[in-house]
Amino acid sequence: MTRIDALRAVHGRLEPCAVVTIMGAVAAELQSIGHRENFFYLQHAMGLASSVGLGIALSRPDIPVVVFDGDGSVLMNLGGLTTLARYRPANLLHVVFDNESLLSVGGFPTATSTGTDLAAMAAAAGVPRTATVSTIDDFVAAFDAAQRAQELTTVVAKVDAKGPAAFVTDLGLLENRFQFQRFLKSR
Amino acid sequence: MPVSTANSKIIFDALKDGGVRLLSALPETWLVHLIRMAEDDPDVTLVRLAKEEEGVGISMGAHLAGVKSAMLMQNHGFLASINGIVSGAQLYRIPLLMLITDRGTFGEGDPWQTEGGAVTEHVLNALRIPIMRLDDPAHVARRIRQAQTLAYSSNRPVAVLLMRDLMWEVA
Numbered sequence: 001m002t003r004i005d006a007l008r009a010v011h012g013r014l015e016p017c018a019v020v021t022i023m024g025a026v027a028a029e030l031q032s033i034g035h036r037e038n039f040f041y042l043q044h045a046m047g048l049a050s051s052v053g054l055g056i057a058l059s060r061p062d063i064p065v066v067v068f069d070g071d072g073s074v075l076m077n078l079g080g081l082t083t084l085a086r087y088r089p090a091n092l093l094h095v096v097f098d099n100e101s102l103l104s105v106g107g108f109p110t111a112t113s114t115g116t117d118l119a120a121m122a123a124a125a126g127v128p129r130t131a132t133v134s135t136i137d138d139f140v141a142a143f144d145a146a147q148r149a150q151e152l153t154t155v156v157a158k159v160d161a162k163g164p165a166a167f168v169t170d171l172g173l174l175e176n177r178f179q180f181q182r183f184l185k186s187r
Numbered sequence: 188m189p190v191s192t193a194n195s196k197i198i199f200d201a202l203k204d205g206g207v208r209l210l211s212a213l214p215e216t217w218l219v220h221l222i223r224m225a226e227d228d229p230d231v232t233l234v235r236l237a238k239e240e241e242g243v244g245i246s247m248g249a250h251l252a253g254v255k256s257a258m259l260m261q262n263h264g265f266l267a268s269i270n271g272i273v274s275g276a277q278l279y280r281i282p283l284l285m286l287i288t289d290r291g292t293f294g295e296g297d298p299w300q301t302e303g304g305a306v307t308e309h310v311l312n313a314l315r316i317p318i319m320r321l322d323d324p325a326h327v328a329r330r331i332r333q334a335q336t337l338a339y340s341s342n343r344p345v346a347v348l349l350m351r352d353l354m355w356e357v358a
Contacts, residue, residue, distance in 0.1 A: 018252075040251065045275030048244030052275075055248020055256070058232055059209065063252075079237025080244075087234065177279045181251045 003097045003159040004029040006139050007068075013143065014038070014066060018056050018184060021068040022049045024104035025163030026097060030068070032164065035171060040180040043173055047076030050084060050094055056184070057089035063187060064091050064147065071098040071112045078121065081154075085126030088152040093143070094127075096154060101161040122154035129153040188219065189356040194324050195220035198286070198349070199228075201331040206255045207284070208232060211242035215261035217288040217354040222259065239264035243271035247281045255335075257284040262291065262307040263300075265346070273314065276344050283344035284335050289320075294351050311346050322350040 003026065011033050019039045021027050027041035042049045053067035074081070074096055084094065100113035112118060119132040128151050131142045139157050146153035199221055202210070210225045211234040212218060225233040236242050242258045249256040260268070265287045276283045290297075291304020311318050319334040321327055331347060338345040 020248075042275070042279075044278055045244065045271050048240065048247070048271050048275055051241045051244025052248040052251075054234075055209070055245035055250075055254075056252045057248075058234070058245075059249045059252035059254035077238075077241065080241050082237050083234065083241055173278065174280060177251070181253075184252050 001134060001136055001139065001157065001159050002162055003099070003157075004033070005136055006097070006157055006159060008033055009136050009140050010143050013147070017064045017066045018060070018180075019066045019068065020049050020053045020056070022046070022070050022073045024167050026068050026070060028164045028167045028169055031169050031171060037179045037183040041171075041176055047073050047080065049073060050077065050080050053092055053094065054080075054084055054087065054089065057092040058087060060184065061089065061091055063184070064093070065089070066093045067095065069094060069096045071096060071100060071110050071118060072102045074118055075110055075112075075116075081122050081125035081127065084152060085122070085128075088126075088128060090150045090152065092152050093146045094122075094152070094154040095143070096156045097159050098156050099159050099161040103161050103163050104167060107161060119154060119156040122156075127152055127154045130156070132156045132158065134158040188216070190217055190219055191354055191356050192220050194327070194353050195224065197324050197327045198321070198331070199224040201328045202257055203228070203231070204328065205332060205335045207257045208254050209234065209245070209249045209256035210259055211236055211245050211256065212259040213239050213242075213261070213264055215264070215288055215290075217290070217349060218259050218261070238267060240268040240271040243268055243275050243283065246283055247275055247279065250281050257286055259286050261288045263303045265307065266303060266310065269310070269314070272316075272344055277314075280342035281344070282338035282342055284338050284347065285344060286347045286349055288354065289348045289350045292351065294355070307348075316343075317345050318348060319345065320348045320350055322352040324353065327353070
């Protein structure tokens with residue numbers, strides 16, 4: 001499974017959600033499929049996308065929140081899994097695209113390439129629902145099941161270590177940030 | 188424990204008067220009363236962290252979602268949060284109200300706090316983060332209000348240093 005195919009498969013389902021992505025390939029690919037004002041791309045502060053999602057989910061329990069995280073980013077903020085689990089907002093879906101690689105900076109292997117299991121770590125941290133998927137059908141099924149369950153879920157999607165040719169898009173960081181804030185205010 | 192309950196209450200009330208509804212925190216001796224007050228207040232969401240840098244992300248999310256927040260941390264927690272502050276809150280122009288205990292300066296008896304005490308203000312200055320010092324209970328409400336006002340008008344982090352004379356009841 002490629003990450004961009006997985007993103008394409010759920011893009012339509014993101015319309016009512018507040019979406020937070022990590023930097024680099026995930027942000028560029030989601031924008032290439034179609035940017036929306038309810039998408040916020042955290043282009044740095046590596047590791048904190050799940051924390052930003054937690055802050056939104058706790059502040060606006062009426063809005064479904066989806067975080068598109070990555071293996072390298074989760075590994076930088078493993079303690080954050082315990083904080084997610086501790087407050088377990090029912091409206092938060094935490095997707096981790098695991099390509100076992102720091103793709104944006106040369107493709108060096110992460111610890112998931114040598115056996116670290118992020119879904120098991122999330123479960124051990126106390127996240128009530130976790131899954132690991134490796135096909136588009138299973139990903140979409142896990143995504144939908146999480147939204148139906150109304151319970152904090154971490155879905156680890158094993159994806160190929162492939163990304164776009166370029167990461168910089170014409171969407172300014174601050175333009176995105178204020179647009180996203182206005183979207184949340186309007187809801 | 189000679190941490191001032193009365194002054195902690197003045198700080199907590201000032202935060203609530205400023206509309207703060209979410210507090211992230213990692214325990215530290217000088218913060219025990221503030222954290223308990225947040226825990227006991229049904230109008231405040233207390234988020235207990237594993238590491239302080241998470242609190243930067245949580246406050247970013249809260250701000251984007253329209254909720255006023257503040258961070259409670261020791262100066263070593265601030266030092267542990269710097270990348271999040273720079274490449275999160277500053278990059279994205281997020282008002283961040285950071286209440287930082289000023290450990291390791293004059294009067295500090297714990298040897299392990301002293302290096303952090305020596306560098307905290309230098310690091311804040313290097314990051315161009317305005318510093319508001321709180322050392323007198325008479326000034327707390329006004330200065331917290333001023334710090335919060337600047338954070339929101341500038342869309343940037345500000346640091347409120349909780350000093351020994353305010354937090355600790357033994358000279």
